Structure formats: C-alpha cells, structure tokens
Amino acid sequence: MSGLRRFLPGRSWLGAYAAIYVGFLYLPVIFLPIFSVNTAATPKFPLSGYTLKWYEQLPHTPALLDAAWNSLIVGISASVLATTLGILAARAITRYRFPGRRSINGLIMAPLVLPEIIVAISMLLVMLQLGLSLSLFTVVLGHVLICIPYSMTVLISGFEGFDRSLEEASADLGESAFGTFRRVTLPMVMPAIISSLLVSFTISLDEFIIAFFLTGTEATLPIYIWGQLRFAAKLPGVLALGTLLLVLSFVMLSIAEILRRRAARRTSNEGGLYA
C-alpha cells in the first residue's frame, strides 16, 4: 500500500479533486432542503430560523394539487405504456435473433441522446399535423417516447439470459400455460418490470421541456414550479415542493436499481450455466 502511494504522488490531489467535484454536483441540491425549512422568504445566509410552515402550506395550494394530480396521471400512464411497450421490445431483442436487431435497438435508445428541445418541437409539429389538441394525453405520448429507452435498459438487463427451458420445465411438470406465466415467467421478470415502472414514473415526474411544449392548459409539477419562480414570495414553497420531489425521485430510483440488480442476478445465473 505504501509502495503504491509512492508511485502516485498526486494521490492526495486526486482525492481533493474528487471531493470538490462531488461537492459541486450535490451542494446546490443540499441548499434546497436547507432553505425550505428557513423562516425567511429569501434564500440567504445566515438562516433566520427553523420552520415547517412552507411544507404545511403545500396541501392548501389548489393549483399545486392540480399540478400534482396531473403529474400523477401522466406519470402512471406514461410508465405503464412505456413499460408495456418496453417488455415487448426487450423480449424480442433478448430472445430472438433477427436481421436489424442491433440497429433497431439503437434507434429505440436514440431519444436518450437527442436534444430534448428538438424532440419536443418535433413532437409538437407531429401532434399538430395529426390534429391532436394539446392536453395531458399528448404529454403522455411525449413522455412514453423518452421513457422507453430507460425502461428498455432496465428490462433488457432483467430479461437477458432468460432460459427458455424454464418455461418448458414448468410445462413438463404439469403446469398450464397460464400457470407457467404466473409461477415462473412473472416472478422472474417482475423485479425488472417494477423497476422499469419506477424509473419511467420518475423520469416523467421530473420532465419539463416536453411537458411544457405538449401540454395545453393543464400544468404538470415542473411546469407549475416554473410558473411559481416568477414570484419571489412563492420561492420557499417551491423549495419545499422541490425537496419532496427530490426525495421521492431518489427513493424510487434506488428501489428500481435494487430490483433491477435482483432480476439480473436471477436470470444471469441461469444463463451463465448454459453458456
């Protein structure tokens, strides 16, 4: 160990760099909860006192509740749709070998790296061309598009290496097709499916640009927050709301990742022996 240190003279500098880097990433995030419990309406140090009043006001703001409700509807619809489509695509890509498999996979993943504002504008044009009036429904369509790549990533790692003979073994032991799905297929891929639902929901909940372009008069939470930022007095409320969203996202993504790993471990164990 000491020998290694001798050959790495910059080791302490690297450590400092890493600390600063992480601080830069997460410090702003820390400010959010700190100022959300401050009595003063302006986010400034020194803090003037501890309060939970900003949180207490949240449930008494009708516009916020509407926005939260809209976000919930959009989030659930988008995550269910994206996961359903993702299951079909992931199963096809992991089970079958067909021409163009790789390029199709690439095309499905593309929205991950496309500039979101370009996607949003293109979708707006398409929706208008199709004669759809802007509403939460169009937001759902937009969110499905950007959720599918995340959903696919999670599902593919859950489905990869799913040994088909497991389903055959179940049938061989007397189980019906439906029973096999219920007792073997579903429990094996369930963690991946739940993980995909959580990830998609989180993405949809936090998404701003596409929702901003595609919604009509109904605001989702990020759009509501954006609207509130114009009023200085409303800032602490926004911070409180932001903190809640942050915690919610963090918890959901953590659960999703734990489930994804569990699903991957289950199936890869089976596949490993086969290869």
Place this chain on the structure above:
Amino acid sequence: MPERPVADRPMIEITNVTRSYGAFKALDDANLVIREGEFFSLLGPSGCGKTTLLRMIAGFDNPTSGTIAVDGQRMEGIPANRRPTNMVFQSYAIFPHLNVEQNVAYGLKRLRLDSAEEKRRVEEALGQVSLNGLGKRGATELSGGQRQRVALARALVMRPKVLLLDEPLSALDKKLREQMQVELRRLQQAVGITFVLVTHDQYEALAMSDRIAVMFGGRIAQVASPKEIYQRPVNRQVADFLGGMNFVKAEIVEEQNASLLVDTLGFGRIKTDKPKAFVRNGSGATLGIRPERLRVLWDDSSAKFEVSGKVVERHYFGEITHLIVEIPGLEKPLSVTETNDFGADDIPVGSSIRLAYDPEALVALAD
C-alpha cells in the same frame, strides 16, 4: 447388484415418425420400440435428430407424420403438461427464484396432495439423489452436480412412466460425469422407471444403457445392446462413431446367407459373419477390427492368426499405450491399443512386431 430384468412390454412406440423443417428432415421415418423399465440411449453426433425425437416424446415438438405412443396411449394432441413423461433438461432449468424443496415440489403443487404427503414425497426424492438436508438451499447457491440432482429429483418426484434425459451430464467435468454415470444407472435400477437418455458421448451410452439407438442424419442406424453395438456395428459410420476402428479392404470370394468368405491383403483369407444390414456393392467389402482386439505377441509366443509389421508411432496414455503399426500390403497402418502391464509402453518406434488377432473380431461392414 443384480441387473433388473427389462419387461418385454412396450413403453414407447415410435412408428414412422418424420419431423421436417421445410425441405430438411430432422427425423426421417423413425421406428423404435422402447421397453418398460429399460435404460435406453439415443446416441449420435449433433444434428442427428436425437434431441428432436426426445422433445417429441416430451411434447415440446410434434411429428410432421407418424405416431408416438407412451404406455399404449397415442400422444397426438396431448400437450407436454399432460403427458406421463418428465424431463431432465440439458441446462437443468432449475427455477432460480425457488429453493431446492420448492423446485422439487413444483409439479406436486398441481396434484393438491395434503402437505404431509407432499413433504414426504419431496424428502423421498431428495433422498434418491442424495440431497438430504439441502432442501432449504437456494437454487443459485448450488454446484453444477447439485443442480443436476435437483433436476433429477424434480422429475422423479412426479413418478413418471418415462424419464427423459437431454444430455444431462455434458455440463459436468470428467470425474463428476463418470461418477454420475454410475449413479444414474444405479438410480434407474432402483426406481425401475423407463429412462430415455440423449447423448453424443459413446462411453456414456455404453456404460449406462440396456440398449442404444445410434442415429445419423435423422435416421436410426442400429438398435442393439451396448456390447453388440460396439462389437457388431452394422456399418462403417456406426463402427467409427463408437470408438477406434481399423478398416481393412477386402475382396468377396464367396457370399452365403449368414457368412462371407473374403480375401484381404494383410490378413489373408477370412470367413466372417454376414450382418443383416450388409449390402453387397460389387466384389469389394470392408472389414473392421477394434484396436484392442489386436494383441502384441512377445518374443517366443505365437498365435494361430497373426500379422507382422513395423511400429511407426507410439502414444502413451497412462494405463494403455497406443501403437500405430504399418503392415505390408495394408493401405493404412493399424491402430493397436495395448495395456501397459507387459511393457507395451517400452516398444521402440521402428521395431518389428507381430500382432495376434481372432478372425471373429474382424466384422464385415456395410458402407
């Protein structure tokens, strides 16, 4: 342990079964009767149709034409989950989200036994495969050999009429494989269930089976006991697949109902049995002799039938030595395997030796 007698009662009847994929015939007009209580092996190289046949018996695939009957009942239209067969898969297909006990009890759940009876049968099955006490172990914490035993127990617990085994030992290392061969045979003898094993390993088939069907290119080439398959292969292909074989060109001098009189360059004039499947093709014929049926003659000994030649290669394998011997007149040198207890491993390359043989060991082979 005395051999368990095989009943002379058909358990599986395969009649004119063909399975085609477009123009390709994975199985071509197969006919086969497997008896009750028999350990039967389907042996052949990959792509010979053995797995296709096994999967059709299990119900995972259907014949394009022909019929399969199990225990007198025709299987058309009966799906895998309602057949009296159970399978041990090549990948074992252990359910990874269940523990050993739950895996073994999987099929019993549908029978709705009372829980004491279910538990008793699971314990019994685990005992049969020597997995007592491992019931609570998770499926992902098992070694390859243990997974194989769980797969066996899970199938046996259903008390099937036929147990199908798809290359069950191919994923194990050599030592474990040899141990499991003995155990599988012992288990089959103990439970008395008809076993149908698919394998590409001729030693596995020879060691475990009551009878073997050797398959090539979708056709069944020969069905016989291990000894007969090995000693009296019907053609060159079977002879070659079942281990080393020296092929010797011969001219037919006289053909009778059950025998052939042939002239060979190395072995002279020989009278040999004529196999049923022998088809004469002009005056030429091929004789085969296994490398271990040629015996090295030491200095002063002699034999009624012998050939002499020159050692051109020597390969040492521990318990045996493999010699390549050139015989004047033979177009290919002979392979000879000799146990090392008399010093065959010390025969110098280049020396002249004499080999004894029994004309009975030279079998006529159809091409």
